[in-house]
Amino acid sequence: DIQMTQSPSAMSASVGDRVTITCRASQGISNSLAWFQQRPGKVPKRLIYASSSLQNGVPPRFSGSASGTEFTLTISSLQPEDFATYYCLQHKSYPFTFGPGTKVDIK
């Protein structure tokens, strides 16, 4: 199985901060990587697909990038509604696997 690790596991940040979350795959997954946001008590929402494509309707302050087996989600200027948990997902090979999540809370 492909293991997905995320760092950091949690972070505190302020409105306006630039936030970077990293996801690493245990083996190559090409660009079969998506990012999800889950606000407390809410349904997960896809932000990024194919490692760097922005889902329709998602603000452009969110962006994704890839370098080998390392993937990055960047929020250019954190907004109050962005405080949430973020997950990566690899869907290159079965079983699909999520990262353990990164919780972003208010500093």
Next chain:
Amino acid sequence: EVQLVESGGGLVQPGGSLRLSCAASGFTFSNNWMSWVRQAPGKGLEWVANIKRDGGEKYYVDSVKGRFTISRDNAKNSLDLQMNSLRVEDTAVYYCATDGGLSYWGQGTLVTVSS
């Protein structure tokens, strides 16, 4: 607008069975792979299973193989998950989601396995 509505969750004893359903609308159901994802209380997301457009291929996470069966009815735009031999550790909110990349999600249905 894509809509996915899960149903069928509830309380069941260990060893019991439940059948979850997901009613889909707002997109061409038969053109999409469909998935089930679950989230145990206070935990992260876990992909459970998915099924090809025509139902001809099905994949499962190891922990549910032989116990859960995913199926679909393209004429009814519905997705099912038959869950047998349920364990306490299957307790979770179960979501259906579209395609392999999980573009859209339903609101989820809670399955509680407890004696």
